Amino acid sequence: MKVTSVTVGLPVRDLPAAExxxxRVFEVSTPSVEPAPGVIEFVVGPIDLQLSEEPPKRSGAQVTLRLGVPDASAEYExxxxxxxxxxxxxxxPGAVDYFDFTDPxxxxxxxYSLNA
Structure with a gap:
């Protein structure tokens, strides 16, 4: 299998507010597309992020979207x-700097950022 792209989908209650x-948080300036009603998609680094307007349902394990950045400390600030x-x-030490958070x-x- 040769993967050529990755799209991550997240449920949100209010699509315009989530966009x-x-x-703002990921400093996205590329235009979004609407591949289907109630869904928007835009590029975040090497992935396409797809937000869909639906009530977020939580059951069992939750997916975490982890994004590598050059300097986690600078992004934290x-x-x-x-x-x-x-x-x-x-x-x-010698591995990684990271922090977790949630969207609204x-x-x-x-x-996260790798460190030496």
Missing amino acids: RWYR RLTGLGVILGTLEHV DGNALSM
């Missing part, structure tokens, strides 16, 4: 400045 939040509520910035609909997100 604004994701654009930037998002704190935007008022995003974040978990603790963790530092694992409770979807689990995380940012």
Whole structure:
């Protein structure tokens, strides 16, 4: 199998509000497309992020969208400045720096950077 692209879909309650939040938090400037009614999609780094207007349902395990960034500490400071509520910035020596947070609909997100 040769994978040529990845699209991640997340449920949101209010599509326009969620699009604004994701654009601000992930600094997305590319235009969105509407592949189906109640669904928007835009590019976030190497993936396509698809938001669909539906009540987020939680049962069992929850998917976490983890995004690699050049400097997790810098992103932690930037998002704190935007008022995003974040978990603790963790530092694992010789491995990774990371932090977890959620979007306004409770979807689990995380940012990380590798360190030496």
